[in-house]
Structures are given as C-alpha cells and as structure tokens.
Amino acid sequence: MTDQPQGIVHGVIEELEKAPDPPPSGPWIWVQENLLGGDTRLTKFFNGLLTVVFALIAVNILQFLTSYIFNPERRWSAVTFNMKLMMVQAFPQADLFRIWLSIGIFFVLVALSLVAWGLRGQMSLWTLSRGLRNAGVFLMLMTVMHGAFEASKILPIPLFSIDSPADWSGTRLLIFVIGLAMFAGAFMYLRREGIAAKDKSIPFLSLIAVGMGLVTLVIWTIDLPIPDGQFDETLGPIATSTTGPWTILFAVAIAAYFFGRWLIGIVEPARLRRWLVILWLFSYPVIIMVIQRKPILEWGDILAISKDSPLGLFLLFSVIGGAVIWWLALPDSLPVGRGIAVAIGALLILAGWPLEFFFDEMPALVGPIATLAGVALIAGGLMIHDRVEIARIIGSVLAIVALLVWFVPMPFLVRGLFITFAFVAVAAPSFGGTAQTRNNMVAVWVAIVFLVVATFVLGEAETALEFQSTTFLGGFNLSILLAISGVALSFPLGVVLALARTSSMPIFRLLATAYIEIVRSVPLITWLFFGSVMISLFLPGGISFDEIVRVVAAVSIFNAAYVAENIRGGLQSINKGQYEAGSAMGLSTVQSTALIIMPQAIRAVLPALVGSVIVSFKDTSLVAIIGLADVLLIAKSFVPGQTNPHNFLGTQPQMLFFIAIFYWMFTFTFSRMALRYEKSLGLGER
Amino acid sequence: MSDNGHPMIVVEGVKKWFGDFQALRGVTTTVGQRDVVVVIGPSGSGKSTLIRCINRLEVHQEGRIAVDGIELTNDLRNIDAIRREVGMVFQSFNLFPHLTVLENITLAPIWVRKQTRTESEENGMQLLERVGIPEQADKYPGQLSGGQQQRVAIARSLAMSPKVMLFDEPTSALDPEMIKEVLDVMKELALSGMTMIVVTHEMGFAREVADRVLFMDYGTIVEEGTPEHFFTNPQHDRTKLFLSQIL
Numbered sequence: 001m002t003d004q005p006q007g008i009v010h011g012v013i014e015e016l017e018k019a020p021d022p023p024p025s026g027p028w029i030w031v032q033e034n035l036l037g038g039d040t041r042l043t044k045f046f047n048g049l050l051t052v053v054f055a056l057i058a059v060n061i062l063q064f065l066t067s068y069i070f071n072p073e074r075r076w077s078a079v080t081f082n083m084k085l086m087m088v089q090a091f092p093q094a095d096l097f098r099i100w101l102s103i104g105i106f107f108v109l110v111a112l113s114l115v116a117w118g119l120r121g122q123m124s125l126w127t128l129s130r131g132l133r134n135a136g137v138f139l140m141l142m143t144v145m146h147g148a149f150e151a152s153k154i155l156p157i158p159l160f161s162i163d164s165p166a167d168w169s170g171t172r173l174l175i176f177v178i179g180l181a182m183f184a185g186a187f188m189y190l191r192r193e194g195i196a197a198k199d200k201s202i203p204f205l206s207l208i209a210v211g212m213g214l215v216t217l218v219i220w221t222i223d224l225p226i227p228d229g230q231f232d233e234t235l236g237p238i239a240t241s242t243t244g245p246w247t248i249l250f251a252v253a254i255a256a257y258f259f260g261r262w263l264i265g266i267v268e269p270a271r272l273r274r275w276l277v278i279l280w281l282f283s284y285p286v287i288i289m290v291i292q293r294k295p296i297l298e299w300g301d302i303l304a305i306s307k308d309s310p311l312g313l314f315l316l317f318s319v320i321g322g323a324v325i326w327w328l329a330l331p332d333s334l335p336v337g338r339g340i341a342v343a344i345g346a347l348l349i350l351a352g353w354p355l356e357f358f359f360d361e362m363p364a365l366v367g368p369i370a371t372l373a374g375v376a377l378i379a380g381g382l383m384i385h386d387r388v389e390i391a392r393i394i395g396s397v398l399a400i401v402a403l404l405v406w407f408v409p410m411p412f413l414v415r416g417l418f419i420t421f422a423f424v425a426v427a428a429p430s431f432g433g434t435a436q437t438r439n440n441m442v443a444v445w446v447a448i449v450f451l452v453v454a455t456f457v458l459g460e461a462e463t464a465l466e467f468q469s470t471t472f473l474g475g476f477n478l479s480i481l482l483a484i485s486g487v488a489l490s491f492p493l494g495v496v497l498a499l500a501r502t503s504s505m506p507i508f509r510l511l512a513t514a515y516i517e518i519v520r521s522v523p524l525i526t527w528l529f530f531g532s533v534m535i536s537l538f539l540p541g542g543i544s545f546d547e548i549v550r551v552v553a554a555v556s557i558f559n560a561a562y563v564a565e566n567i568r569g570g571l572q573s574i575n576k577g578q579y580e581a582g583s584a585m586g587l588s589t590v591q592s593t594a595l596i597i598m599p600q601a602i603r604a605v606l607p608a609l610v611g612s613v614i615v616s617f618k619d620t621s622l623v624a625i626i627g628l629a630d631v632l633l634i635a636k637s638f639v640p641g642q643t644n645p646h647n648f649l650g651t652q653p654q655m656l657f658f659i660a661i662f663y664w665m666f667t668f669t670f671s672r673m674a675l676r677y678e679k680s681l682g683l684g685e686r
Numbered sequence: 687m688s689d690n691g692h693p694m695i696v697v698e699g700v701k702k703w704f705g706d707f708q709a710l711r712g713v714t715t716t717v718g719q720r721d722v723v724v725v726i727g728p729s730g731s732g733k734s735t736l737i738r739c740i741n742r743l744e745v746h747q748e749g750r751i752a753v754d755g756i757e758l759t760n761d762l763r764n765i766d767a768i769r770r771e772v773g774m775v776f777q778s779f780n781l782f783p784h785l786t787v788l789e790n791i792t793l794a795p796i797w798v799r800k801q802t803r804t805e806s807e808e809n810g811m812q813l814l815e816r817v818g819i820p821e822q823a824d825k826y827p828g829q830l831s832g833g834q835q836q837r838v839a840i841a842r843s844l845a846m847s848p849k850v851m852l853f854d855e856p857t858s859a860l861d862p863e864m865i866k867e868v869l870d871v872m873k874e875l876a877l878s879g880m881t882m883i884v885v886t887h888e889m890g891f892a893r894e895v896a897d898r899v900l901f902m903d904y905g906t907i908v909e910e911g912t913p914e915h916f917f918t919n920p921q922h923d924r925t926k927l928f929l930s931q932i933l
Contacts, residue, residue: 434800580743581780585794585846586769595793599784 059145066142068657070172077225077233078651079658082639083242086631089474090467095294099477100245102287107253109280114205115260116272121676122201125189129197133186139179143172170235205257212250219243227646284488285455288481293472295461302457310413314453317417318446321424325445328395328428329438373401395425413456420448430590459546471548476631476662481548482555482620487613489556494563498601499593501564502571512564519561525622527554532626551623559616566608570601603681610674614667621663635659692755694719694850694881695740700749702735702905709735710746711905717850717883722876724892724913725885727902728928733885736902737852740883741772754849770798773843777855779835781827787814787838788823791845799846806845813841817871833864837871844875851875853884889933893917901925 035051038044068074088099168176190197220243223235237243264272289295302310376397399422424445431437465472473481500512519527531554532547574597582592602609624633635655642648695717702710709732717723725733738744740751742758742765751758753768782790791810795801801809814820817837819830827835836856843851853872857865869891876882876895886892892899893913900910901922909916909925917933920926 431797434802436802437800575778575780577776577778577780578782581774581776581782584741584743584769584772584774584776585842586766586798587794588766591797595797596782600782603784 062142063145066145070143070169072169074654075225075227075233075648075651076654077227077646078639078648078655080224081227081646082634082642082648085475085638086634087476089477089629089634091292091472091474091477092465092467095465096241098291098294100249102291104249104252105283105287105291107249108256109276109283111253111256112260112263112272113276113280115257115264116269116276118269119204121204123204123207124198124201125193126195126197126200128202128207129186129189132182133190136179136181136183136186139175140183143168143176143179209254212253216247216250219246227648282451284484285451285458289455289458292477293458294464295458296464297457297461310453310457313413313417314449317421317453318449321417321421321449322442322445324398325424325428326438326442328425329431329441373397395427395429398422398425413453416452416456417449420452424448427590430588431594459549471546471628473548474629475634478548478623478628479617479620479630479632482552482623482630483617485552486555486559486616486620489552490559490563490616493556493560494567495598497560497564498567498571501568516561516564519558520565524555524558524619525625527558528622528626530554547628551626551628555616555620559612562612562615563609566605566612567601569608570603570605571597573604574600606674606678606681610671614671617667617670618663631662632659693717694721694754695883696750696752697736697740698750700736700739700746700751702732702739702744702746709905710739712749713902713905713907714749715900715907715910717881719849719881720879721897722880722882722884722895723898723900724896725883725900725902726887726889726892726928727900727908731903732905733902734854735905737774737854737883737885740850740852741769741774743774770846771849772852773846773848773850774852775836775839775843775854775856777858779827779832779839779859781835781839781842783827786824786826787819787830790827790838791842794842795845810841810845813844814838816844816874817841818867831864832860833867836860836864836868840868840871840875850881850883853882853886855885855887857886857888887932889917901928903928 036044036048038047088096091099193200219238223237225233226236228234260272305312403419403422424441428441431441463472471478497512497516500508501516503509503512528551531550535550535553578596578600579592582596583589587595621630621632623630624636627633629638635658636652639648639655640650640652693716697713697715700710700713701708711732713732713736715723725736727733735744739746740753740758754771756764756767756771758764758768781787782793785793788807788810791813792801792803792806795806795809796803799806811820811823814823817840819834819837822830822834822838827838830838840851840856856872857868860868865888869888872882872884872891873895884891884896896913898910899913899916901908901916901920901924903924909920909922916925917929920929
C-alpha cells in the first residue's frame, strides 16, 4: 500500500442550493421577540410588564397632545391669522410680491439642481405603504383618543373617549376619515402585493410632485380657523393672496424641472452644474439685497469715473488686480518674472504704492511697510530663479501688504478689496498653470471684485420700502437670513481656523487656539450682546454697521469656532500616507491641502458639521433676546400681546407649540437630506 | 552605465537619525540609468528610510543625494524638481479615496504638470490599459482589490512620466494571490527601461528582474552584487543568515 495518496480530493460543488426558508414570522412571534424578550419565564414576564407600562405612558402622552390640540379652548386662529406676521413681520403689503419672487427663485434653483445633480432616489412601495398604514393608524388613534385625557386626568384610563362620532367637529372627523383612507388603502395594497411590494418603487421626485399637488389641493379646499369677534373663532378659507402665489410657485417649480430636463439634453451636465453653483452663490445676495431690500441706487454716484467711486474701484481692482493675478498664475517665463518682481519692488519703495494713490495724507506706518515689501520683492526677484517660486513669494508679499492695509484709515470698501486680493494672490500660483485655468482665475477675480463692490453699494443704499419697524427684515425671513449667512460665513472661517490650528507655524497655532478657546468658552448670547453693543468699538474709526450685520458677524464668529474644531477632528483622521502621496507626486502643500486633505477631512466629519448647522439654525432664535423680531419673538410676545383689532391674549402656549413644530419641520427635513447625501457619498464604505 | 554621462541616482555617505536612533549609518551607492536595483534586508534595517530620503519624504542629516544630476538640498526648487522626476509606490497604496481611479491618476498631471484635463485623461486611460485595468477607471479605490489598487498606484506615479520609480515594499500588504499581478506590472516596467529601486521581500522578483541586489542591515549596505552572486554565493555571514531564513 505504498501508493496510497497522502491527500484527499473533495472537488468543487457546482450546483447552487436554495437558501433555507426564513424563520416563521407573524404578529405573535413579533410580540414574543420584541416585547417579551428575555431567556427565562421570569425575564419574559418583567420585560412584558415593562412593555405594557411604557406603552401606556406613550399612549398617555399622545392623549395629552391630542386633547391639547383639539381642545375647543385652543385658539389656533392666533397661528393661522398671524402667519404673515410671523413669516415676514412688517414687510409692506404692497411689496409682498418680492417675498414670493424670492421663494420662486429658490424653487426654480432647487428644481434645476435636482435635474443637474440627478436625484435618483427611489422609495420602495413596501416602505411607503407601511409608512402610510402606520400614519393612518396614528391619525385615527389621535382622533379617537381625543377628549379622554380631559375625561379622566388620571393615568391612563379610559384609553378612548366615549363621545359619539356624531358629536365630533368637522376637522376631527376629516382627520379620522383621512387616517382611515390611508390605513385602508395601504393595508389593502400590502395584502394584495405582499412581499413583492419590496421590489416595486417610485422615484422620490414623483413623491415630491404628488406632495406639492396635495398641498395645493388642501390650500384651495380646507378652511382654517380665523378670529371672529373677540374670543371666538370660525372657519374660513385661506386668502387667495396666499393660495394663488403658492399654486403658481408649485407650477413654476414643476415647469422649471421639465425645463431643466430639456436643458440637460443640450448642455453638458458638468457645465450646467457649474452654472448652477454660480447662480446659487449669487441668488442669495441678490434676493436679500436687491429683491427684498428694494434699494435706492444713485446711479450717478456709482458710475462716476473717479478713483473712489464704486465703478472706479471696480475697474481699478479688476484691471490691476486681474493683471497681477494673471501674471502670478503664469507657468514659466523666468526673466520676465524676475524683471517684474524687481520693478514692483522698486515701485513699492519709491511710491508706497498703492496706498499713496488713495490718500492725500499718508499715515506713518505705510512708508516702512511698503519699503519692507519692496526690499523683499527685489531680493526675491534677484535671488530666486524659479518662476513659480517667485510667484509664490510675490503672492505672499502682496497678501501681507494687503492685510496690513487694514490698519490704514481709508474707505471700508477698499480695505475689503485688499483683503480679498490677499487670498486670491496667495492661491494664484498654486492653482494657475494652463491658459484656461489662468483665464478662469482672472474671471473669478473680476466676479469677486464685482460682488464685493456690489454688496457694498447695495448695503450703503437707502431702502425704498416703507415699513413700521427698525428693519425691513423680520420674522422667519430674518431667521433664514441669519442661519444662511451664519453658516456661509462661518464655514470658510472655520476651515481657515482648523488649518491654522494644525499648522506648523507657532503664531498661527497660537492665534487659532486662542480664538477657538475664547470664543467657545463664552455663551452665544454674550457674543450677540457684544455684536449688538460693542463691536463698533473695535472697528477702525468711522466704520459702523447695521445691527443685523453685526449680529451676523457675531453668529459667524461663534459658529466658526465649532466648525473649526469639527474639521480639526477630520484633519486628524487623515492618514499620514495621504500627505506623503501628495508630496511624492510633486503637489505643493497648498494643493495637497485643498485637493486631497480638506475634501476627505470634511467628508469624515460631515455628520458633526450637519449637527452644527442645525444647532446654528435653532440658535438664531436667540436674537430675540437682543430685541430683533425673529419668528420666535413674534410668536412668543407680539401675537399674544395683540388686543386690537383681534384679541389674542393668552394664546402664547399654542404659539410656542406651533413654533416648536415649525422648527422641527425644517431641521428634520434638513437632517434627512444630509443623511441621504452622506449615503450617496458612501461614507464609511469607501 | 549611462546615456548622458552621469548616473541616475548618486547616494554618498548618507546618514540619518530619528532622535537618537541612527537609521542610516553612511550609505553610499549609485544607480545607473535603466538599472533595476532591489533592496532587501530585515525590518528596521533602513531600506525604506533610504528610498524615502531619495525623494525627500525623510530629510537626511549628512551626506549627499543627487537625482539625474540635481542635488537634493534644502532648496525647495530642487525638491520639487526631484519629486517631479521620481515616482513612488507605497506599501499601503495611499490612493486618494475620495477620487475615482482616473481622477487619482490625473490629479498631479493637471495641477503639477499643468496638462489639460482631456490630455491627462487620455494619458491616464493609456496607463490604466498598461497596468491592465482600464474598466475600473470610474470606480473608487475602495471598490478595488488590493492588487488592483496597487496597480492604480503604479499608474498614478507613471502619469507624471518620472525618470525613476521607487517601490517601498509594494506587495507586502497584498494577499498572496494578488502579488503576482503587481509583480507582472513591475516586470513589464523594468523591461521597458525604467530606472527602479525596489524594496521588497519577493526574492523571485529580485532573482528574475534585478540588475543588482543590495542587502541592508543596521543602516548600512552589508553586501551588494548581481542576483546570481546573492542567491548562489553570498559572502557575508549576516547575508547568509538572512537568506537562509527567508528562502
């Protein structure tokens, strides 16, 4: 038997076997597994008991809510009647179309973005119909339970009210019928399709369209409570001044969607996306400063050709700045580069350019700074042979000069332009190169100059609106402005702070750490008071801002500290190998940071950033404390304080109840959208 | 040994300390153009440190390094110039997980070489075909197997058309079944005339492809020679011991 092989061949199993049947399911098994969990009879008993107790508590809370909402003593007319006040406060009636126009622009941009970025999400009919079924049960329970709480006041019996449906109010009956319809429809569907419904799905887009259709139907048909005399309320239709615009806006949104579908057939999607990003960026200042503010523009002053008129500054900065940026972004032109570096340096030393240009009387600090910068440029131009490096150095020197210009007394607009120039000049050598990127960069610069100048001009202009309040912004409109501006400004600032805090240069680390630790340790309310009362003291002489601008600044300063800490966490999670791979391929530090590190860091901490956006949205309500009329202050004080022509005394609880639900709607929608976005990025999967 | 009169890489008396620990104790060697040099040795022997010094991922304290005639000094300009000529492949791939395979490859050509997007994408697709995975161009690195990722990393380095390729244990993080596909790409590269320094434990590769093998230990080159010399007739005791343990 010496030939006996040492191994055994088992071969490969070819045919696929069917997976074993899923374990039996059903209501009783579900109850056993979920409500009576536990291994022994004793633990099952206690777990079951806990389930019952907590179910009763939940039912009781629901009872409380329903009896609160449906109680005839509740005067919901305070909410419905004051909706306009809460949304836009004192915005003049005659100019309300401006608000509708703003919403319309928003809708159109959303619809186009849905096309351009392709919202491909589907919802399975299984999930949808189960959701509808459960929501239906919930609605029916709510109406049936109504009144039971008042009847007993003792936890938790009787569970259901004993009044007959014949006595129910119309709304209550309607809600019950809607709930029943939802339940019955979904139940029948699930019964018929069974598990097969899991494989069928409808696009989210159709859901949204159906939702908008339903809302339109509802606002045209439903009657809402409106005040009648002193303390009673009656039911009335929603004013056509509200239903009309909403219907038109929904139609516009759907039209815009189909327009986008047509557009994407003839325009490349990437191009459409780029334009949409630009439109989104521009839409916000345009909406706030042009559409809603209705500024009175003195075209004569703006278009005057002089060195300090807005047009003059725009031309000056876009031409001279554009030329410098174009040069900084050039690829290789060695001798020219050195020549220009030396020439600019000489000019700086000789004339203290460009500061002298703006002032008759030059401040003491300017001369030495200009001389220093000039010397640095000449030295750099003579000693360094690589053009890109010269460009980097010149960019940095220009940036330093531009930052130092802040200390020179001159128009705020010029300071702002110089600061902006500093950032673009530093970035230009790193991201320039080909003719195309160079031209893009100059175009971006001109656009930025235009934006800065336009913002300034519009901000300075008087508004033509006639309103009885300190500002044309109020109510939810103000909350939105504060939230978006706060996030939009704090985000870049936070990124810069996070980079500074992880920088290898001690002065940046020190400053960033001090900023973050100080700002975080002081309550937001303190910063708001600070912004409203004290910020002017710290600004260079002669500059003052509108209260809202100061509040936006305070909110942004505060949020930036949190954003910075979140992003720092993301930066720390990036593997050292990513930096090494970047530098091994010859990318500069700025390029690696912008192209490799920062995108990954932000993705890594996206959930935390979403959290801080939600917090900052809710925190805008704190401005009520410094007397700005945001939606919360109106709901809490203005409406319940009204006695004439309608008396809303004592309606504060339902106003606050409404505000809570209102805020919840927005934050919940946002967090769901963010969740979907995270999933689409495949966070945690790649 | 060289086309235009000078060796591709010159390393002379290079010393490197991490704190008090001396990682390189005076390493001297030259690599000619089109040479394939395989560096072997136990862990902690300074192999990786040596090649990381060549593209300045680590800074050596003494000695000189020159690549293609460019002296590696603190001058930023020289470091950039050398990094543009030297490609590097890492043990852990270090692909950029937020970019697709093709974007990984075109990133540096676009931003460092200032190529246009179309140009760099065409070039990138050719490189992906060269490493045998053009169909993966639009996937993300996380969706690829280890061997495919490492091949993308090689293509990414090649996209900068380097004159030298450094490989830092390119197959150490791979499953045995995937090692071959990466080694095949490296062999093809060596045959095409690329100057390569490869730190590896793949003795088969060394025997088959290397022009010269360096054995390093304690931060020095203990012994160097042709593959035949190494695998048939090693001289130093340390070399014999090492080879007897791994072969």
